[in-house]
Amino acid sequence: MLKEERQKIILDQVHLHHRVLLTDLSESLNVSIDTVRRDVKELAKEKKLKKVHGGATSFGFMSFSKDDDNIYLLSKKIRIAEKTVSLLSEGQVILMSGGTTNMEVAKMIPKRLSLTVFTPSLHVAMQLLELPDVEVIFLGGKLLHEAKFAVGGTVVNSLNQLKVDLCILGTGYLDADHGLTEFDWEVIQVKQAMIRAAKKTVILSVSDKLHSVQKFKTCDLTAVHTLVTELHPSDPVLDRFREFDLRLV
Amino acid sequence: MLKEERQKIILDQVHLHHRVLLTDLSESLNVSIDTVRRDVKELAKEKKLKKVHGGATSFGFMSFSKDDDNIYLLSKKIRIAEKTVSLLSEGQVILMSGGTTNMEVAKMIPKRLSLTVFTPSLHVAMQLLELPDVEVIFLGGKLLHEAKFAVGGTVVNSLNQLKVDLCILGTGYLDADHGLTEFDWEVIQVKQAMIRAAKKTVILSVSDKLHSVQKFKTCDLTAVHTLVTELHPSDPVLDRFREFDLRLV
DNA sequence: ACAAAAACAGCAAAAACTTGCAAAAAGTAG
DNA sequence: CTACTTTTTGCAAGTTTTTGCTGTTTTTGT
Incomplete structure (x- = not known):
């Protein structure tokens, strides 16, 4: 699988669910958690998403309630x-x-x-x-x-x-x-x-x-x-x- | 097989699947990986596709809606x-x-x-x-x-x-x-x-x-x-x- | 404060890329 | 047809990128 392909899937997931867990991504993409981590880090550097502890969130669309x-x-x-x-x-x-x-x-x-x-x-x-x-x-x-x-x-x-x-x-x-x-x-x-x-x-x-x-x-x-x-x-x-x-x- | 013919097939594949692996192309076209690599490099220079590590993607592959x-x-x-x-x-x-x-x-x-x-x-x-x-x-x-x-x-x-x-x-x-x-x-x-x-x-x-x-x-x-x-x-x-x-x- | 989960840094193997080179194929005169 | 150049192709050696794993540090929830 291409890195770009993986990153696109990650972005799609983020946009779809607004939030994703690194562990879920790692599992569904069949790559190590480190790889996902690196991908997310890259995407975060490109301002395509926001990295948070344990996962990533889409920023730009909306921030909901506090406990969310x-x-x-x-x-x-x-x-x-x-x-x-x-x-x-x-x-x-x-x-x-x-x-x-x-x-x-x-x-x-x-x-x-x-x-x-x-x-x-x-x-x-x-x-x-x-x-x-x-x-x-x-x-x-x-x-x-x-x-x-x-x-x-x-x-x-x-x-x-x-x-x-x-x-x-x-x-x-x-x-x-x-x-x-x-x-x-x-x-x-x-x-x-x-x-x-x-x-x-x-x-x-x-x-x-x-x-x-x-x-x-x-x-x-x-x-x-x-x-x-x-x-x-x-x-x-x-x-x-x-x-x-x-x-x- | 002619070079142009090969490159056209590569482009078709890219447009169809939005991404291709060089190894796949090499195999399906019966040429060495280096040849495919050179073809893709050329097409990339002509802005017909985007070269990425391990393959190629169509332009706009990673873009979602607003970038257009x-x-x-x-x-x-x-x-x-x-x-x-x-x-x-x-x-x-x-x-x-x-x-x-x-x-x-x-x-x-x-x-x-x-x-x-x-x-x-x-x-x-x-x-x-x-x-x-x-x-x-x-x-x-x-x-x-x-x-x-x-x-x-x-x-x-x-x-x-x-x-x-x-x-x-x-x-x-x-x-x-x-x-x-x-x-x-x-x-x-x-x-x-x-x-x-x-x-x-x-x-x-x-x-x-x-x-x-x-x-x-x-x-x-x-x-x-x-x-x-x-x-x-x-x-x-x-x-x-x-x-x-x-x-x- | 403690245990669990997640992030980080460094390392090593694998895959992919680059460059230079030589052989094969194709084109070009004479 | 032959000798020459040009283009294309494959190969090999060396470099870079990617990836997963290790152990360590940081963060989080209880």
Whole structure:
């Protein structure tokens, strides 16, 4: 294999997943970790990507939330994304919120699956546009600078006119007692409208966030139909959630 | 086998697979590795392909999307962007379309200028969010895959409810006789609505595009108030545009 | 603070590159 | 056809690049 070829694959991976682990690259490319390390070092010197401890990230596109600098969360999120994508079916009309986990879902949707997706997230919309068979409708409104997420009356009004098959909610804090919570009031309004606008709601959450509570409440767990985590559905960590009428994936 | 014949095969292989190994070529062409090496060296000198350690790649193999934008045009666009930014003033409410020129404008807006910007372009919106004092409102609707631009009734409806200070139109084809033209009917609808929604309209155009016509017409030059090019306002190339009630910048 | 993972530096083997040279092939007069 | 030049090709010796491995140092998470 040519060095250039390898480096291109690395760059593609970085652009696709926004973050990659050197160990993963080493394995999938069948070269030693040192070689990958050297490649990444070179690419970093050429400003094609950003080298971080344990891997590399694309810089230029976006920097998300603070705790997302953690490379190890990514593999969990990818696992969640895989499971979530398997819930989708041809021709569905769905809603997707923002957040890194939802981004991974967007990246993982197969190229030939036709969907109609409504989203108020710039990042998710951008990613979905890579898929030729997905129709993307952006729910316009005032954009939040950090989250790159549209909020406000316009978004809620648009949502009130919809009734879609599925709503996929990413980022958010989850707790068996307190339900779904957020720290941003405006985001809550949008998420509530999203849940109302969908027949079924799917929540994506890495297990780390399963018992965290924020200031404002989006909804109770009874409003949710499916919970996707990176864990096996039978994992004891999920026990607290079994009392609800929830499908664990 | 003739040398030219061999080199043509090499080029075909490179174009087909984007990369070749010298060892593979040597084997499949039944010549020594040195001969192949010399051939590739020649082709590289003629800029027909790129020689790399162990093989060759096609040009643009390592490039992803944006590198194609040549430096030559970019400098003109930056010049235009500079002039355009100088037209803006504190507190204005403006509309921005998409396109690379408008992107340059977005990049060049000073950090401390507060504005309210409506746009149907994902890229422009994304860029504007880097500015803390700019409020960005995305005009939601169906997104075009290539242009990352929102079109359709939703966008037009939103625009019909606006009356903003300024509309900045990027990309588009301009001609003194035929006015502003485009090749996408849906985009036209949006741009027309944008012009209607603004008190003044500014057109950005690199001089190369000043005499090009496309299939569909957005508006006459009489609907435009300012034309920004990279040229000096007194440049004779702009003479054809002086008969209109246009401010040249 | 400790153990595990990752980064770094130096080394050695393998692969690829360079250069010079000579033989073969092709072209060019006389 | 022959003698000569020119081009092309293959080969060999020496150099550089790439790659994986070693042991050591740094960073990270608990």
